Amino acid sequence: MANLINLEAVSKSYGVKPLLDEVSLGVAEGDRIGVVGLNGGGKTTLLEVLAGIAEVDSGRVSRIRGLRLAVVTQRTELPAGTVRDAVLSHYSAEHEWAADSRVRSIVDGLGITALGLETSTANLSGGERRRVALAAALVGELDLIVLDEPTNHLDVEGVRWLADHLLARRAAFVVVTHDRWFLDTVCGRTWEVANGRVEQYEGGYADWIFARAERARLAASAEEKRRNLARKELAWLQRGAKARTSKPRYRIEAAEALIADVPDPRDSVELMSFARRRLGKTVLELENATLHAGDKPVLDDVTWRIGPGDRIGLVGVNGSGKTTLLKLLAGESVPESGKRIEGKTVRLAHLSQELEGLPGQLRVLEAVEEVAARVVLGKQELSASQLAEKLGFPAARQWTPVEDLSGGERRRLQLARLLMAEPNVLLLDEPTNDLDIDTLQQLEDLLDSWPGTLVVVSHDRYLVERVCDAVYALFGDGRITHLPGGIDEYLSRRSAATSVVAAPASAERRTSSAAEHRAAMKELGRLERRLDSLHKRETELHDQLAANATNPDKLVELNAELKSVLAEKDDVEARWLETSELVE
Structure with missing residues (x-):
């Protein structure tokens, strides 16, 4: 494979900080490369050097002729004019692009049609502008695509569409x-940008975590903190949603030795018990509630009860009303009819998408200590400084004035202040926005041991699958739909609904059959893993029932859980049979 771009001993600094220090690497035909690293560590700079947007201080960048x-970075600007001008300027007539199924797929998949092709780019929101810029980049015939945070502002369905498209x-x-x-899902290689260097790994996220865990195993005691996080993340990958890995078996076995004594990410039974003692029976309830977001129905005479210790992921397309529903749960709005009920012991915290109420005159640590000096999160007791560090503020950065923080840093500070108040109900609206992977792992580590009720709105399906026990969806029909099959079931339902709407486009359906077959195979694997988990839990419950034969209260609790497990098992088995027919 010929290299498309080569970097030879490239260095690039802004001020005194070297972001790239004599970096040499190449991008070959067909490469699928993911770039990871801390915020501010040089990822965007690397992309801009590759794309020729930024000049290097030293070294050489070479590209093949023609x-x-x-490229779409966070600094990409749209031309003045309409959405059509920005995305379809290469086509002189409507029929030219309309006859190209690939272009139609991009325009529909990124929601450009819904925005309106004649809409002025000046009237678009930040998220809409990013989607238009992404569509404009993808419609061309290309050798290399360079993207900086393309999944921001996409919902779960949009992220999957982009993965399939690439x-x-x-x-x-x-x-x-x-x-x-x-x-x-999409990357065959991973580059980690850190301390001016770019480390290269084969495989995607799972392989990178394996490599980090192995590297940490060999590191000195100063790396103990990082190693524990890598071990816990690796344990999740092995025991939860198993990800693919290209490592040889002996490498996998060496990494697995790291997690032999690592407990599950969280003890759900213990956390549920603790949450019930803190919260009682009533937490948040909606009774016969009706609610609209503009002219779109969010709830239509809906009754929904959120109990102590429930960990709920809420999904839906952009504009389906997730944020509106979260504000209702938070008590920041009232239903048009029906009522909202809040338990007497509830201490609620709501992380909204708006950055409000931060004391700009204080420094970061002072802003956290303003809430409390120490906090207990499950079994962890942390000082304000320790919590700030977990959320991406190293010691030196904790003395930065709040008014000098970036948008992402302000969001992390907002979350730190919420957690310092020791709430027992957390409502999180897109908590992963502007967080790098290391900070995401720290956040998940905190939520693993957090004993309370949790409702998360997020397009990050990994976070939802990691920290939530149940998934609910808004499909635009005025109901809140429980999805026992999680996000995979949500995507399957959305795909089925889209197929019904697009029934006349038979040619387009044929082109998607391969993707549907892959999705069905993946769904089969997920269902099989879920059946194994349910079977294991069923066996455990039978053992616990036998051991608690003289404890009537415990028997009632265990029997109720067993019924729920058996019901879900029947449902999963039925969906396994349905899915298996699709791959025959």
């Missing part, structure tokens, strides 16, 4: 993203 390159193209791509599901 390279067809598209995998179906022949073009090479280099993508910076903190979306770990996306990394593992």
Whole structure:
């Protein structure tokens, strides 16, 4: 494979900080590369050097003649004019692009049609502008695609569409993203940018975590903190949603030795018991509630009860009303009819998408200590400084004035202040926005041992699958739908609904059959893993019932859980049979 771009001993600094220090690497035809690293560590700079947007201080950048390159960074600007001008300017007539199924797929898959082709780019929100810029980049015939955080502002369905689209193209791509599901799905190689260097790994996110865990195993005691996080993340990958890995078996066995004594990410039974003692029976309830977001129905005479210790992921397309529903749960709005009920012992914290109420005159540590000096999160007791460090503020950064923080840093500070108040109900609206992977792992580590009720709205399916026990969806029909099959079931339902709407486009359906077959195979694997888990839990419950034969209260609790497990098992088995027919 010929290299499309080569970097030879490239260095690049801004001020006194070297972001790239004599970096040598190359991008070959067909490469699928994910770029990871701490915020501010040089990821965007690397992309801009590759794309020719930023000049290097020293070294050499060479590109093949006639390279067809598209780049979308966080600084990409749209031209003045309409959405049509920005995305479809290469086509002189409507029928030219309308006859190209690939272009139609991009326009529909990124929601450009819904925005309106005649809409002025000046009237678009930040998220809409990013989607238009992404569509404009993808419609061309390309050798290399360079993308910086393309999954931001996409919902779960949009992230999956982008993954399928990139995998179906022949073009090479280099993508910076903190979306770990996306990394593992689309990337064959991973670059980690840190301390001016770029370390290269084969495989996606799972392989990178294996490599980090192995490297940490060999490191000195100063790396103990990082090693524990890598071990816990690796344990999740092995025991939870198993990700693919390209490592040889002997490498896998060496890494697995690291997690032989690592407990599950969280003890759900213990956390549930603790939450019930803190919260009692009533937490948050909606009774016969009706609610609209503009003219769109969010709830139509809905009754929904959220109990102590429930850990809920809430999904839906952009504009389906997730944020509106979260504000209702938080008590920041009232239903149009029906009522909201809040338990007497509830101490609620709501992480909204708006950055409000931060004391700009204080420094970071002072802003956290303003809430409390110490906090107990499950079994962890942390000082304000320790919590700030876990959320991405190293000791030196903790003395930065709040008014000098970036948007992402302000969001992390907002979350730190919420946690310092020791709430027992957490409502999180897109908590992963602007977080790098290391900070995401720290956040998940905190939530693993957090004993309370949790409702998360997020497009990051990895986070939802990691920290939540149940998934609910808004499909735009005025109901809140429980999805026993999680996000995979959500995507299957959305795909089925889209197929019904697009029934006349038979040619387009044929082109998607391969993707549907892959999705069905993946769904079969997920269902099989879930059946194994349910069977194991069923056996454990039978053993516990026998051991508690003289404890009536415990028997009632265990019997109720057993009924729930058996019901879900029947449902999963039925869906396994249905899915297996699709792959025959």
